[in-house]
Amino acid sequence: MVRTLSLVLALVAATGAAAADKPTRIPDAALKTASELRESALKDQAAWDFVEGLTTEIGPRLAASDNDAKAREWVAARFKALGFDKVWSEPVTYPKWVRRGEHAEITAPFPHALALLALGNSPGTPAGGISADVVAFDTLDALKNAPDANVRGKIVYVGPRMHAAKDGHDYGIGSTVRVTGPALASKKGAAAFLLRSAGTDDNRLPHTGVTDFTGATPIPAAALASPDADLLEHVLKRGQPTTIHLALDCGIEGSYTGANVIGEITGRGKPNEYFVMGGHLDSWDPGTGAIDDGAGIAIAVGAAHAIKALPQRPQRSIRVVAFANEEAGLFGGKAYADAHAKDIAQAVLGSESDLGADRIWKITATVKPSARDAIGAIAEAVKPLGVEYDASAPGSGGSDLGAVHAVGMAAVSLHQDATRYFDWHHTANDTLDKIDPAQLSQNVAVYAVVAYLAAQADGDFGSAAGAFASDKGE
Amino acid sequence: MVRTLSLVLALVAATGAAAADKPTRIPDAALKTASELRESALKDQAAWDFVEGLTTEIGPRLAASDNDAKAREWVAARFKALGFDKVWSEPVTYPKWVRRGEHAEITAPFPHALALLALGNSPGTPAGGISADVVAFDTLDALKNAPDANVRGKIVYVGPRMHAAKDGHDYGIGSTVRVTGPALASKKGAAAFLLRSAGTDDNRLPHTGVTDFTGATPIPAAALASPDADLLEHVLKRGQPTTIHLALDCGIEGSYTGANVIGEITGRGKPNEYFVMGGHLDSWDPGTGAIDDGAGIAIAVGAAHAIKALPQRPQRSIRVVAFANEEAGLFGGKAYADAHAKDIAQAVLGSESDLGADRIWKITATVKPSARDAIGAIAEAVKPLGVEYDASAPGSGGSDLGAVHAVGMAAVSLHQDATRYFDWHHTANDTLDKIDPAQLSQNVAVYAVVAYLAAQADGDFGSAAGAFASDKGE
Numbered sequence: 036m037v038r039t040l041s042l043v044l045a046l047v048a049a050t051g052a053a054a055a056d057k058p059t060r061i062p063d064a065a066l067k068t069a070s071e072l073r074e075s076a077l078k079d080q081a082a083w084d085f086v087e088g089l090t091t092e093i094g095p096r097l098a099a100s101d102n103d104a105k106a107r108e109w110v111a112a113r114f115k116a117l118g119f120d121k122v123w124s125e126p127v128t129y130p131k132w133v134r135r136g137e138h139a140e141i142t143a144p145f146p147h148a149l150a151l152l153a154l155g156n157s158p159g160t161p162a163g164g165i166s167a168d169v170v171a172f173d174t175l176d177a178l179k180n181a182p183d184a185n186v187r188g189k190i191v192y193v194g195p196r197m198h199a200a201k202d203g204h205d206y207g208i209g210s211t212v213r214v215t216g217p218a219l220a221s222k223k224g225a226a227a228f229l230l231r232s233a234g235t236d237d238n239r240l241p242h243t244g245v246t247d248f249t250g251a252t253p254i255p256a257a258a259l260a261s262p263d264a265d266l267l268e269h270v271l272k273r274g275q276p277t278t279i280h281l282a283l284d285c286g287i288e289g290s291y292t293g294a295n296v297i298g299e300i301t302g303r304g305k306p307n308e309y310f311v312m313g314g315h316l317d318s319w320d321p322g323t324g325a326i327d328d329g330a331g332i333a334i335a336v337g338a339a340h341a342i343k344a345l346p347q348r349p350q351r352s353i354r355v356v357a358f359a360n361e362e363a364g365l366f367g368g369k370a371y372a373d374a375h376a377k378d379i380a381q382a383v384l385g386s387e388s389d390l391g392a393d394r395i396w397k398i399t400a401t402v403k404p405s406a407r408d409a410i411g412a413i414a415e416a417v418k419p420l421g422v423e424y425d426a427s428a429p430g431s432g433g434s435d436l437g438a439v440h441a442v443g444m445a446a447v448s449l450h451q452d453a454t455r456y457f458d459w460h461h462t463a464n465d466t467l468d469k470i471d472p473a474q475l476s477q478n479v480a481v482y483a484v485v486a487y488l489a490a491q492a493d494g495d496f497g498s499a500a501g502a503f504a505s506d507k508g509e
Numbered sequence: 510m511v512r513t514l515s516l517v518l519a520l521v522a523a524t525g526a527a528a529a530d531k532p533t534r535i536p537d538a539a540l541k542t543a544s545e546l547r548e549s550a551l552k553d554q555a556a557w558d559f560v561e562g563l564t565t566e567i568g569p570r571l572a573a574s575d576n577d578a579k580a581r582e583w584v585a586a587r588f589k590a591l592g593f594d595k596v597w598s599e600p601v602t603y604p605k606w607v608r609r610g611e612h613a614e615i616t617a618p619f620p621h622a623l624a625l626l627a628l629g630n631s632p633g634t635p636a637g638g639i640s641a642d643v644v645a646f647d648t649l650d651a652l653k654n655a656p657d658a659n660v661r662g663k664i665v666y667v668g669p670r671m672h673a674a675k676d677g678h679d680y681g682i683g684s685t686v687r688v689t690g691p692a693l694a695s696k697k698g699a700a701a702f703l704l705r706s707a708g709t710d711d712n713r714l715p716h717t718g719v720t721d722f723t724g725a726t727p728i729p730a731a732a733l734a735s736p737d738a739d740l741l742e743h744v745l746k747r748g749q750p751t752t753i754h755l756a757l758d759c760g761i762e763g764s765y766t767g768a769n770v771i772g773e774i775t776g777r778g779k780p781n782e783y784f785v786m787g788g789h790l791d792s793w794d795p796g797t798g799a800i801d802d803g804a805g806i807a808i809a810v811g812a813a814h815a816i817k818a819l820p821q822r823p824q825r826s827i828r829v830v831a832f833a834n835e836e837a838g839l840f841g842g843k844a845y846a847d848a849h850a851k852d853i854a855q856a857v858l859g860s861e862s863d864l865g866a867d868r869i870w871k872i873t874a875t876v877k878p879s880a881r882d883a884i885g886a887i888a889e890a891v892k893p894l895g896v897e898y899d900a901s902a903p904g905s906g907g908s909d910l911g912a913v914h915a916v917g918m919a920a921v922s923l924h925q926d927a928t929r930y931f932d933w934h935h936t937a938n939d940t941l942d943k944i945d946p947a948q949l950s951q952n953v954a955v956y957a958v959v960a961y962l963a964a965q966a967d968g969d970f971g972s973a974a975g976a977f978a979s980d981k982g983e
Contacts, residue, residue, distance in 0.1 A: 087743065090740075090743075091619060091740065091743040091744055091747075092619050093619070094619070094620075094621050145565060145566050145567070145568070146568075147568050147797075150937065237938075237942050237943070238712050238714065238938055239714060239796070239936075239937040239938050239940065240712065240713060240714065261942070262938070262940040262941070262942050265940070265941065265942050266564075266565065266797070266940070266941070269561065269564075269565040269941070270565055273565075322713070323621075323740070462713075463624065463713040464711075464712055464713050464736070466713065466736040466739070466740070467736070467739065467740070467743070468711050468735070468736050468739050469711070
């Protein structure tokens, strides 16, 4: 026995750096517990109760609003009530954007009220609104290539359509128009910017979302509901001068300090190391923030609750983060990354849920090569839940945890079915009824198994300062 | 030959009353033309152009609003532009109900804004609104059976759900709550009435619609969007006193005289007899009245336009009616019935389209027995369009023409697929994008064939004053 040990020690000394790459593995006992956890987590009601409670007792949670502060207290109290071993918060500071209201009408040639929402970071119009002719472009490139004289003083409209997909890829099109379109129009002298909502539905409920005026003079910017965009296009098709009256009452008013709210189940073996999961607590204001992203926190809460119900605490800690102000630019994720960059190796693996509550269909990861087999074992453990493993694709960890991954946290991505998500995302339709309890439970079970196995892994996943600096994520 | 004719005449004389029941038949030449018409009507663009134009150039058409008057002029001009031989209007007088706005909030125990719409005929609240505790009932029967003391001074909420169906049968549930619930609550001393919208969707867009206070003191009455009804139920489930602040600015302001707008393709053989079809021109105000009921008139316009394009005018006239104020109680249909009761036999057969623009899947009719074979022949002619014939079920002619059927017009019902209709009906979502051009064309072709064959029929369908008085319609 002693000789054997001596031999091992000698080999370790001989291989030097390679010793650090001893393959990470998932112990058999952990896999056995995980298969039981998979079943118990499917029955755990904590996730549903969390998102039902948050949407019923609080509702919309625009970052920096009164409800945002109430929600932080609510979440901390819920974490405590659920028996988390530690609950704390970490400050996050960001600009405070407020919405007081908006309305718009086509005034000529055919009067029509328009359903629209101002974009986050949009300034308001002067009181009483502005009236200007509309100039329409099919794409941002068409706007970019237009002579400034055709744009100056006008309300620019850009109206590409998004189509639903399991991986939600068209959001790339819609969000690019929303995020970059207003600044581009501003640089060309436009009076205001309107887009067709970045959504896949045909409801008369506009999709808000953030825009970015970095390097440009902010101009009023808003999203039309898709049927209203259609109507505007039908009016424009007649070739007559078309005028819109636009009144937005909104804008940035100083800064605000909120917080990431954090709860932890303390590990019994390596309490300073942790698996981290969560979602963002802020929501856009028209809905009650059920799918974006009450569900994300709820799934993590449910998973942690199911793990806590096991006979023994896991080796490593299980951390749930309710991030602050993801919507206006990942402020919570960036603050977490700043605060924890120095000890990022303790965050052994992480995944955030921020694509609704429909079922997880795929797992991908970005970890060190010697942890790849451990990810394969974790993937095998969630396969009975209908999750396929794509070993060739990276994992970013999700929105806020993507910012944490960028400073060195190993990351797994648990890809949800986004087919329905962009019908409701950022609209008044983001309400509890859009969550299917059965699919929510599947999410809880997947997260519970992944979190538990990461917490029990023999070895780490490569988290280290700057470890994945060259990785672009998903 | 002569002897044969004599024999026939003798038989006719001998059978007396039976002579009037000589079977109505569809001439072979008419069936041949109809099969060509079926194809040409599928390609006719007049229906799409009509509903695109009406929704783009006019939009919402609340009865008695400025847009209602503009729409009548627009339709008359369009009828003339399409080459209708005669265009006229007939006055229709009704109470003028106006909506200026509404809002409501749950104020305790958890503040939430509620998406709702006042019901047609609802009075407003006092300025500043009312605040009262909510009392909820699952059904109207439960409300009926509740002690008055439990209801007095409260805001009554009744929340049954509707489910989508091809024949839309759940609208019976939803519309009964909407039409009769407020008066019932009023009789028990309620301060106001709220219902879960009579719709099959889960959008945060409430469904308005008419209510009826006959025999009761009008009280403020409004429909909550389905997710808002869910939210209210989740709040109530907590068992705490729940207060709503309700502010409706609406009510009846005197009376208004509008009109049915009528266009006719004049028949070459029996110009005073006519097949009548159409829809209602008024719409609820939140949407642009595309499926309810711009499409109905559009389908009739398309069918008439396709018939007009035939080498010869049909034997009988083809009449298209754009009815006034169907929504608040079939005012246009009743006015038409009053005006034409004395010469109702001239309306040989009629059918109104008022269930959207999705495809027709069934034909039924209420005609005299000796015209049943002719209906069978007409049904056979539309079978290639995917329409089945149910010879055992009655046909009411549709909403306004149902009122005309009640005074003696023989009626056919061309049943549309209503699966999607009650997702959008009476909401802001009633917009042009909800119309599928291919299904709209199928409707046009069915109406064209039915109208044409009725106009060419050798014999009538039994229209006569009081002919179908005992028939309850569909």
